[in-house]
Amino acid sequence: MRSVRDLVGVAVAGLTARWSRTLLIMLGPIIGVSAIVAAVGLTESAKGDLQETLAALGDNLIRGEAAASFGADAPTFTEDVVERVNRLTTVEGSTATKAVSGIITTPYEAARSYYTAFPTPVLTADEHFLEVMQVELVSGRWLNSFDQDTAARTAVVGIGLADEFGFREGNRTIKLNDLDYGVVGVVERYPLDPVFDNAVIIPASTADADFDVGLEPDTVYVRSDPAFTLETEAALPVAINLGGDIETSTTVLSDALEAEAAADSTLQIIVAAMGLLALIVGGVGIANVMSISVIQRSAEIGIRRALGHGRSLIAWQFLIESVAVGLLGGLAGALVGVGIVVYASRIAGWVFVLSPELDLFGIQLPSHYVGVPTLYLIGVGAALLTSVFAGLYPSVKAARLEPLETLRLG
Amino acid sequence: MSDTPLLRLDEVSRIYGAEVKVHALDGVSLDIEVGEFVSIVGPSGSGKSTMLGLLGLLDLPSLGTLSVDGTSVADLSDHDRSTLRGEVVGFIFQQFHLIPHLDARRNVETALLYRQMSPRERKRRAMDALEVVGLAPRHEHRPVQMSGGEQQRCAIARAIVTEPKLLLADEPTGALDSTNAANVMEIFRDLNDGSRAIAIVTHDPAVAASADRRISMKDGKVVADDQLSGGAAVSSFGGTLGGAS
Numbered sequence: 001m002r003s004v005r006d007l008v009g010v011a012v013a014g015l016t017a018r019w020s021r022t023l024l025i026m027l028g029p030i031i032g033v034s035a036i037v038a039a040v041g042l043t044e045s046a047k048g049d050l051q052e053t054l055a056a057l058g059d060n061l062i063r064g065e066a067a068a069s070f071g072a073d074a075p076t077f078t079e080d081v082v083e084r085v086n087r088l089t090t091v092e093g094s095t096a097t098k099a100v101s102g103i104i105t106t107p108y109e110a111a112r113s114y115y116t117a118f119p120t121p122v123l124t125a126d127e128h129f130l131e132v133m134q135v136e137l138v139s140g141r142w143l144n145s146f147d148q149d150t151a152a153r154t155a156v157v158g159i160g161l162a163d164e165f166g167f168r169e170g171n172r173t174i175k176l177n178d179l180d181y182g183v184v185g186v187v188e189r190y191p192l193d194p195v196f197d198n199a200v201i202i203p204a205s206t207a208d209a210d211f212d213v214g215l216e217p218d219t220v221y222v223r224s225d226p227a228f229t230l231e232t233e234a235a236l237p238v239a240i241n242l243g244g245d246i247e248t249s250t251t252v253l254s255d256a257l258e259a260e261a262a263a264d265s266t267l268q269i270i271v272a273a274m275g276l277l278a279l280i281v282g283g284v285g286i287a288n289v290m291s292i293s294v295i296q297r298s299a300e301i302g303i304r305r306a307l308g309h310g311r312s313l314i315a316w317q318f319l320i321e322s323v324a325v326g327l328l329g330g331l332a333g334a335l336v337g338v339g340i341v342v343y344a345s346r347i348a349g350w351v352f353v354l355s356p357e358l359d360l361f362g363i364q365l366p367s368h369y370v371g372v373p374t375l376y377l378i379g380v381g382a383a384l385l386t387s388v389f390a391g392l393y394p395s396v397k398a399a400r401l402e403p404l405e406t407l408r409l410g
Numbered sequence: 411m412s413d414t415p416l417l418r419l420d421e422v423s424r425i426y427g428a429e430v431k432v433h434a435l436d437g438v439s440l441d442i443e444v445g446e447f448v449s450i451v452g453p454s455g456s457g458k459s460t461m462l463g464l465l466g467l468l469d470l471p472s473l474g475t476l477s478v479d480g481t482s483v484a485d486l487s488d489h490d491r492s493t494l495r496g497e498v499v500g501f502i503f504q505q506f507h508l509i510p511h512l513d514a515r516r517n518v519e520t521a522l523l524y525r526q527m528s529p530r531e532r533k534r535r536a537m538d539a540l541e542v543v544g545l546a547p548r549h550e551h552r553p554v555q556m557s558g559g560e561q562q563r564c565a566i567a568r569a570i571v572t573e574p575k576l577l578l579a580d581e582p583t584g585a586l587d588s589t590n591a592a593n594v595m596e597i598f599r600d601l602n603d604g605s606r607a608i609a610i611v612t613h614d615p616a617v618a619a620s621a622d623r624r625i626s627m628k629d630g631k632v633v634a635d636d637q638l639s640g641g642a643a644v645s646s647f648g649g650t651l652g653g654a655s
Contacts, residue, residue, distance in 0.1 A: 006523045017511030303507045306468060307521045307568070308496015310489040404463045407503060 002207035006258035007313065008038045011320035014297075018139040022325060025289045028282015029329025029383040030336060035275030036379045037337025038344075041353065043268040045341055048351030053191050057134065059254035060226040061192060062233050064240060067247040075102075075247070076216035080332070081240055082126070085220055085306040088239050090228040097127040100207050104202060105176050107165040116334025120161060121195060122176060124204040124217070132223045133190065138162070143203050147184075151205040160197040174200060179210055192253040193221075276382065282329070283386035290322055290394035301398055304405030315399035319391040326387020330380035337379065414480035415441035416498075416575055417465060418606055422474035423630075424460045434460040437474070444575055445604045446615035449618040450611045452627035458611045459580075461627065465523070465609060466578050467495040496521070499568030504581035507559040508568075509551040514540060515549040520570045535613035543597055559590030566597055577601065579610040583617055595620050 015022045019335075042053070064085070066075040077096070078084070086096040100122040106115040129135075130142050138159055147154045155174055162168050173180045181202060190196050208215050220240070224232035229252060237248040294301070301314055338354070345352040354375075357367045364376045424435040440446060442465070453459050457596045462470035464476055467483055476483050478498055483491055508517045518536040523594060527535075540546045543563035547578075553561055562582060569577055579598070583591035602608055602622075610617060618624050619638070626634040 002528075003524045004527045010520075010523065013512060013516070032477065281619075298506055299505075300509050303509065305501075306466065306495070306501045306507075306518065307523075308492050308494075308499075309524060309567075310492035312489065313492075313524060319458075405466050407468075407507060408505065 003313075003353065006036055007316050007320055012318050012325055014317070014321050014334075015324060021251045021289065021293075025282075025286050026132045026325050026332065027330035028285045029279060029326050031281050032275050032277075032279025033231065033330045033333025033379040033383050034336035034340065036272045037275075037276055037334050037375055038340040039268055039271030039275060041337060041341035043264050043271075044347070044353040045345045045350040046264075048345070048353040050352065051352050052255065054254055054257050054261055057192050057254065057257075058223075058226065059252065059258065060224045061133070061253045062222045062224055062236060063193065063251045063253050064220045064222060064248045065251075067232070067249045074218070076218045077220060077240060077246060077248075078244075079195055079215050079217075081220050082128070084240050084242060085222055085236065088232060088235055090225040090232045090235070092223045092225060093128060093132045093134040094220055094222040095126055097126075097129075097201075097221070098124040098204060098207070098213070098217040099122060099219070100202075100211055100213050103176050103200075103211065103401045105174055118348070122207075123196070123197040123201050124207045124213075125156075125201045126204065129201075129221075130167070130187075132221055133188050133192075134223075135196075136187050136188045138186040138188050139168075141182070142185055142187075143201065145262075147201045148205050151203065151209040153179060153206055153210070154184045154203065156187055156201045157183055157184040158197040158199050158201075159189050161199065164198070176200065176202070177211070191257060197221055235351050247387055279382055279386050283326075283390040286322055286325055286387055286390035287393055290318060290391060291397060294318065294394050296399045297398075298401055298406040301401050302403040305403035306399075306407065311399040314401075316397040318395035318398045319388070320392065322385065322387045322391025324344045326383045326385075327380065327384075329387075331381025334376045334379050334382065356380040415443050416479065417442040418475075418480075419471075420475040420477070422464065422471040422476055423458075424464065424469065425472040425598060429626075433630050435464070438621050438627065438630075438632050439474075440635065442576070442607050442609060444607050446607045446609075447598075447602045447620075447622045448607065448609045449612060449623070449624060450609060450625045450627060451615075451618045453613065456627040457630040458627055462578065462580055462611045466499050466501060466577070467491055479496075480591060482636075496525075496572060500551075500572060500574035500577045502562070502565050502569050502577065502579040502582045506553070506558070506565045506585070508564060511555050513550050513552050514564045514567075515554070517564055517590070518571050521568050521572050535571055535627035536567070539567040542570065542585075542632040543567045555589070556639055557590070558586050560594055562586060562590070562594050564596065566594070566601075568620045570601065573606075577604050577606055578606045579608070579612075581612055581614075582610060583612075583614060591617075 066077050067261050082094050082096050085091055103119065103122040104116055105120050106112045125143060127143060127145055127148065130137070140156070143154060143156060146152065157167055157174065165174065167186060172183055174183055187196060204217070205217055207213050222232065222236060233250045233252055236250050240248050241248055304314060342352055354373055356366065367374060369377055419438050419443050422435060423433060426432045426434055427470060450458055450461055460469070461473060462559050464471060467478070470484055478494060482493065484492060487602070512520065515533065515536050518539055520530050522532045524534060524652055537546055537549060543565060543566050545563050547559060548556065556564065583594055584593060598608060598610070599620060610621060612618055622638055624636045625632055645655050
């Protein structure tokens with residue numbers, strides 16, 4: 001071990017004796033690694049807010065819609081669809097909704113023609129909605145069982161509609177086909193299914209009483225055990241059908257968002273490849289400078305050989321110098337890359353993503369290894385590997401120098 | 411002479427070149443014992459430098475046997491020969507050959523690297539060696555900050571810090587003025603205390619005269635091997651070395 005420490009000491013002394021040269025050849029790995037880290041970091045951070053949303057909402061929410069069997073109009077489930085779904089052991093909870101069509105609502109009379117042409121969606125929902133969707137209210141309360149039981153004219157509106165109609169400024173009623181409904185709550189934006197953002201949500205019983213639409217829901221949202229989302233999705237149509245003729249089309253709601261949140265991999269690969277190129281060119285630079293260094297330091301090599309250092313120790317000395325340049329340059333490059341990503345994210349208002357899960361030519365890599373982001377390990381590892389290759393030729397050359405020739409005896 | 415001298419050359423030849431063969435050394439036999447102070451003299455091209463390379467284990471004979479303490483060095487691997495060289499030989503060069511980016515102490519310590527020695531021990535030994543050559547107060551100076559004489563003293567400290575049995579010097583005063591040269595030769599005389607052999611390759615008669623034994627070379631052969639007493643040649647100096655300088 002002491003020999004290793006001696007070697008490192010000799011290499012460090014050799015490098016620090018020529019600071020400006022060392023820093024210059026370090027530029028290659030610094031530029032290369034920082035480009036790789038920044039390429040991946042920037043493309044990921046650009047989608048960072050979506051990825052964050054996705055992580056918060058979970059990827060285990062399934063939407064089941066009653067599908068139109070041939071010729072049927074406005075298909076619906078049975079009234080007990082939630083109970084049927086909840087019999088699946090992998091289901092953690094479910095909630096049913098129904099679209100109520102033909103309802104006109106307008107914030108003021110002059111806008112009636114516009115809102116007739118583009119009707120505000122009206123949906124029914126049950127009391128499990130918040131819990132299953134994992135969505136928050138901005139203000140007020142959700143529709144409760146009292147509202148459902150008494151067919152009360154209460155409504156919760158999406159935040160988009162609340163802003164549009166001015167409910168956040170104190171307007172407390174909304175007219176649905178000229179019937180006054182009391183707005184009891186405003187629900188937060190819901191990226192997994194944006195239909196709620198501009199909708200009026202009322203109790204199913206009230207909808208049936210006022211508009212005669214029936215109590216059968218047409219959509220069910222199912223929160224699955226996260227480990228069995230796909231299995232639950234597959235089992236859902238059967239659980240709802242129970243041998244009947246109800247058809248169900250299912251969607252895992254996060255899928256669309258996930259696709260949108262994925263980083264632009266083409267751009268990522270192009271910039272990372274440029275970084276790799278810079279790294280390789282930097283490696284050639286290291287090999288060049290080290291080769292010249294070996295010639296310039298031939299007397300030093302000769303004297304070390306005369307002092308009893310074998311060929312292998314000389315080779316190791318120069319290889320370690322090269323590797324130290326690669327390692328330090330790689331680490332500095334990773335820091336510079338992170339700096340670029342942090343700064344750019346701040347300017348662009350992105351969510352800074354440090355450690356994406358990587359897909360390296362089809363090999364899936366986790367985001368971290370023993371607490372260190374995989375991205376850094378790859379960047380620094382690439383710099384290290386490059387410097388080992390770069391150092392091989394100069395070190396072999398140094399080891400092959402004949403001390404008698406370099407010391408100019410006699 | 412004991413049965414196993416420190417160094418033994420037995421009919422050693424060193425031949426350079428494949429097609430045109432140059433016999434830089436031609437069938438030389440000699441022994442060097444611990445305690446001897448030897449000078450090797452001869453004109454340019456006489457084989458002095460080749461002899462130095464062989465005595466310093468930097469080179470191997472083409473023919474014949476070179477033994478250190480009875481062990482033939484031709485049988486050793488590069489690693490073992492390097493280790494043996496580090497243990498047995500201390501080199502001093504005309505051009506000092508200090509490592510320019512290291513200070514005096516670290517130059518001396520270079521000889522003690524890769525010996526499983528603690529940094530503290532290495533530092534202590536280096537300072538002791540610098541003390542011997544009177545350079546301890548300047549141990550933080552780098553070679554460019556030292557005079558030629560100081561650099562050569564530093565090189566001597568580096569050579570003796572490993573306590574080698576053979577101190578091998580190549581024209582140690584060749585790059586020095588007369589005052590510094592005298593100073594360096596004084597150090598060599600002090601080092602000639604019976605615990606090591608000293609061999610100086612030179613073509614300076616004054617340097618050669620300081621030694622106890624003078625090996626004169628010409629055309630790759632030893633032409634005279636004289637014991638000197640009190641710094642004066644027993645056999646005639648100019649007779650064997652016509653026009654040496």
